[in-house]
Amino acid sequence: MTGDRPLGGDPTDTMRHRPFALDLTRPLGTAHGEVRSRDGFLITVERESDDSPVSGVGEATPLPGWTESYEACAAALDERAGSDGTEWPPDFPDAEATPAARHGVSLALVDLAARDSGERLADRLAAEAAVDSTPADAVPVNATVGDGEPAETAAEAERAVDEGFDCLKLKVGVREVDADVERVRAVREAVGDEIAIRVDANGAWDRETARSALDALAAFDLAYVEQPLPADELDGLAALRGISGGSGVPIAVDESVAVRGIDAVLAANAADATVLKPMALGGPDRALAAALRARSAGVDPVVTTTIDAVVARTAAVHVAAAIPDVSPCGLATGSLLDEDLAPDPCPVADGRMEVPSGPGLTGDAFDELRRS
């Protein structure tokens, strides 16, 4: 056990979970393999101690590479003591061993607590983390573009820009470096110089390949290259950064944070920016804490998900809103899912996502989910 307690939690809370399975509209090609479907658990918690029952909802959608396996997540949720409300406090899922399970449980509890006190989830999280500025009402987001042929990738990028995105994230590392360079060139030519372009290699390259990729990609004014090396290679990542005479392309980490933790990443000086997935870090509270630690170390935090369903995506929007002046986040992924648990309460317009006004995640909008 990491021993940390969730926000909220009361002896009269009862918690339940049920499985769901959602397909993507089409597979998202990444160097880590194709993401085709998202299987997870919806978690509901209810407090029935007084006349006005309050409820909360959470989501645990594991993705190996970032979180525990589906089976380990299921076991952590099944085995959690106190799920019938008779034993409290329950064994809380361990943030390092089962981050997705902990995410689901802690989200349900903090949603309940925020609904109980009439606060937006973002406001509740910011207050608990002692953030002194008021969370935003909208957060900037990037468009997510999977692997594909250069013309296909450029067309998808152009569509995103037409929809109002001014920051694009392209998956790379599925193909040879030369082929990826042509894809990035095609996108830069298609969208012009005003659009921010990020690329995400998902740990595909070794040090030599990464160095030549960064040298070749330096021509395209990239905002950053995400996870150019495998998660564990913190020293290699530090060496790739501009400060040590590299290509000048900023480096972001993602898998490294999930695998090694934010403190190891910061101590190693491994990154200019850090991607933070609440599902991989054990919950919205832990993701916000990591973002604030990164920010104070001069590392730019970016909130994304593992293509989560609407409950966890909405929670991630609240986390992003609680980070002062957050950079574009990878949260505009609802359209990648063929179906979802509930209608999306966060419209995307002009490259920004609206933060629901609450209380909790989104007022009463998930109530039907809570009852199901």
Ligand SMILES: O=C(O)CCC(=O)c1ccccc1C(=O)O
């Ligand atoms: O950051 C984004 O734009 C969307 C999230 C994303 O790319 C992703 C989705 C599923 C699994 C891994 C990743 C990733 O960032 O590597």
Ligand SMILES: [Mg+2]
């Ligand atoms: Mg990534």
